[in-house]
Amino acid sequence: MPELPEVETCRRALEPLLVGRRIGQYSASDKALRLRESAESMAKLAGSTVLAVRRRSKYLLIDCDEQQVIVHLGMTGQLFMSEHSPAWLKHEHWRLQLDQGCLRYRDPRRFGMLLRVGRDDLAGHRLLKHLGPEPLEDWQANDFIRLCKSSNKPIKHLIMDAKTVCGVGNIYAAEALFRARVHPLRRARLISAKRLTLLHHTIIEVLSRAVESGGSTVKDFVSSDGAPGYFAQQLQVYGRAGQACVNCETALKSLVSAGRRTVFCGSCQR
Numbered sequence: 001m002p003e004l005p006e007v008e009t010c011r012r013a014l015e016p017l018l019v020g021r022r023i024g025q026y027s028a029s030d031k032a033l034r035l036r037e038s039a040e041s042m043a044k045l046a047g048s049t050v051l052a053v054r055r056r057s058k059y060l061l062i063d064c065d066e067q068q069v070i071v072h073l074g075m076t077g078q079l080f081m082s083e084h085s086p087a088w089l090k091h092e093h094w095r096l097q098l099d100q101g102c103l104r105y106r107d108p109r110r111f112g113m114l115l116r117v118g119r120d121d122l123a124g125h126r127l128l129k130h131l132g133p134e135p136l137e138d139w140q141a142n143d144f145i146r147l148c149k150s151s152n153k154p155i156k157h158l159i160m161d162a163k164t165v166c167g168v169g170n171i172y173a174a175e176a177l178f179r180a181r182v183h184p185l186r187r188a189r190l191i192s193a194k195r196l197t198l199l200h201h202t203i204i205e206v207l208s209r210a211v212e213s214g215g216s217t218v219k220d221f222v223s224s225d226g227a228p229g230y231f232a233q234q235l236q237v238y239g240r241a242g243q244a245c246v247n248c249e250t251a252l253k254s255l256v257s258a259g260r261r262t263v264f265c266g267s268c269q270r
């Protein structure tokens with residue numbers, strides 16, 4: 001599932017390919033996505049120029065003159081460019097023809113979204129208006145500590161809540177908690193300010209490193225066969241239940257909380 005670093009990597013890869021391009025025809029499969037703008041509405045983009053490719057949480061925002069395209073990759077979405085317009089791939093659901101190349105979207109599980117909004121409507125859009133701070137931009141440790149100290153929720157729930165900070169999904173939440181040595185189910189208000197400061201720092205570090213290592217896969221987003229790969233981040237706990245902790249060699253434990261599986265070290269994380 002694409003998390004914030006994957007979406008940021010995708011944004012960085014697409015930006016130089018999209019900015020300055022003129023949009024042509026939109027075409028789509030007949031399958032439903034979680035949310036999809038009508039073809040009629042998407043056709044209104046034709047003739048406009050891409051000004052910027054931005055990101056808010058896990059949404060990609062493509063600024064096109066007075067309009068904006070919002071893309072969410074859902075669980076299995078992939079955006080990529082191709083020079084020509086060969087036959088549609090299996091699970092390919094839409095294409096936006098450009099004056100150079102073609103932006104394409106593939107999504108086997110179809111949880112992705114594609115929306116077009118007026119540029120002035122973007123900030124107040126229902127998908128975006130309740131989002132908390134961006135972890136790599138404007139997220140302050142003091143705000144995080146204040147929020148934690150007033151919450152009785154398990155810390156993992158709190159850091160995965162987009163109102164606390166946006167874009168921290170299951171993988172990076174598990175990794176950051178491990179590195180900060182905080183048990184995922186520990187009640188937020190019971191954790192010391194010192195430990196919360198460390199956790200805040202660790203979340204930012206884990207996400208930044210993932211974005212940096214994603215840079216090397218940028219070329220994968222541009223291919224004619226449409227197979228962009230996500231980078232293999234060095235994960236210390238996620239997906240490693242039962243294997244030895246990298247710190248103490250105890251077998252890592254796993255539990256399901258709020259419907260999400262989490263892996264942790266029962267000895268290192270308190």
Ligand SMILES: [Zn+2]
Pocket residue numbers: 245246247248249250265266267268269
């Ligand atoms: Zn351990």
